[in-house]
Amino acid sequence: MVDYEPTVxxxxxxxxxxxxxxxxxxxxxxYPPNVRVVFYLxxxxxxxxxxxxxxxxxxxxxxxxx
Amino acid sequence: MRxxxxxxxxxxxxxxxxxxxxxxxxxxxxxxxxxLFAKTGEKMTERAREMGPNPLRSVK
Amino acid sequence: MIVAKRKPFNExxxxxxxxxxxxxxxxxxxxxxxxAGGEKEVAILASQLRMAFQLEDQNVQIDELTIxxxxxxxxxxxxxxxxxxxxxxxxxxTACAAGVQLLSDVFDHKVVVPGLxxxxxxxxxxxxxxxxxxxxxxxxxxxxxxxxxxxTICAKELLNGPCGGARNGxxxxxxxxxxxxxxxxxxxEKLGRLDRMKxxxxxKRHSVQEHPATIVHEAYRQRYTV
Ligand code: SF4
Ligand code: SF4
Numbered sequence: 001m002v003d004y005e006p007t008v009x010x011x012x013x014x015x016x017x018x019x020x021x022x023x024x025x026x027x028x029x030x031y032p033p034n035v036r037v038v039f040y041l042x043x044x045x046x047x048x049x050x051x052x053x054x055x056x057x058x059x060x061x062x063x064x065x066x
Numbered sequence: 067m068r069x070x071x072x073x074x075x076x077x078x079x080x081x082x083x084x085x086x087x088x089x090x091x092x093x094x095x096x097x098x099x100x101x102l103f104a105k106t107g108e109k110m111t112e113r114a115r116e117m118g119p120n121p122l123r124s125v126k
Numbered sequence: 127m128i129v130a131k132r133k134p135f136n137e138x139x140x141x142x143x144x145x146x147x148x149x150x151x152x153x154x155x156x157x158x159x160x161x162a163g164g165e166k167e168v169a170i171l172a173s174q175l176r177m178a179f180q181l182e183d184q185n186v187q188i189d190e191l192t193i194x195x196x197x198x199x200x201x202x203x204x205x206x207x208x209x210x211x212x213x214x215x216x217x218x219x220t221a222c223a224a225g226v227q228l229l230s231d232v233f234d235h236k237v238v239v240p241g242l243x244x245x246x247x248x249x250x251x252x253x254x255x256x257x258x259x260x261x262x263x264x265x266x267x268x269x270x271x272x273x274x275x276x277x278t279i280c281a282k283e284l285l286n287g288p289c290g291g292a293r294n295g296x297x298x299x300x301x302x303x304x305x306x307x308x309x310x311x312x313x314x315e316k317l318g319r320l321d322r323m324k325x326x327x328x329x330k331r332h333s334v335q336e337h338p339a340t341i342v343h344e345a346y347r348q349r350y351t352v
């Protein structure tokens with residue numbers, strides 16, 4: 001395990017995972033501050049290029065939540 | 067799921083360039099599943115820690 | 127349209143190795159529609175190459191440009207208004223092989239390499255699926271075959287089928303595939319044109335296929351004859 005603070009990009013769908021993230025906030029649920037949320041109206045719009053660009057920009061991990 | 071198909075394809079593209087497909091994942095998280103979202107965030111952060119920094123970051 | 131498929135990444139990477147300034151040139155027509163070499167695919171390939179070279183600590187400049195068509199000099203000439211081709215060591219073209227070759231003609235002092243494998247003339251069946259429909263035989267028989275091409279679809283390219291090997295509408299050569307002549311029969315029956323099938327077709331006139339072929343429109347003949 002390497003000691004560093006990773007940047008995790010979360011690409012989330014408005015209707016599913018983003019609402020879950022919102023709810024997590026409302027419910028004061030702890031989740032790592034490393035997670036940076038990118039909001040999509042629908043993850044159907046997540047393009048392959050967006051994912052690649054996130055890595056090109058230095059993201060350590062990316063997840064798509066729907 | 068279209069996004070899921072695309073994520074699978076993007077994983078292959080990441081393998082091709084040698085960055086590794088493990089850095090990318092797709093999850094089903096329903097609107098009511100706040101704990102699952104928090105857990106997923108933790109899981110991916112942990113995984114990123116284990117894999118070490120994105121080598122493209124150090125070049126920058 | 128022309129349907130093509132991206133080459134394996136490692137093959138592309140190997141073919142551009144040694145160049146330090148690369149222009150990836152997309153084609154906005156056929157290969158854009160078949161999701162192989164249009165603007166989006168150029169961006170994906172460029173991003174992949176950038177990361178792959180960076181991971182190897184190689185400093186390679188990769189630029190992107192997509193033009194309407196690479197099989198037409200008129201469009202290729204417009205490249206000069208957008209970029210200076212002499213700024214690059216190598217052009218990686220994601221057009222079909224016809225586009226790659228015309229680029230090589232026009233920029234005869236530049237290395238031009240293909241990013242795609244050009245595969246067939248076909249149609250879009252639905253999102254992400256294409257099928258071959260024509261072999262460009264130069265002597266189209268579709269009028270007699272209910273609009274279904276036996277040259278492309280029949281494994282034996284029979285003009286007077288079926289061969290007798292059809293089983294439940296499938297081809298004996300590949301039981302996964304439909305027998306072209308069963309398809310043709312059904313279609314002609316539906317159209318009330320079965321008499322077309324009863325005619326005996328003369329052997330294919332392969333002599334009309336010239337390779338490499340050239341077509342000069344009759345109205346333009348004078349200017350190309352000396
Ligand atoms: S260069 Fe090839 S892919 Fe591009 S428009 Fe012409 S035929 Fe189609
Ligand atoms: S017969 Fe088939 S291969 Fe020949 S031109 Fe017609 S569709 Fe194309």
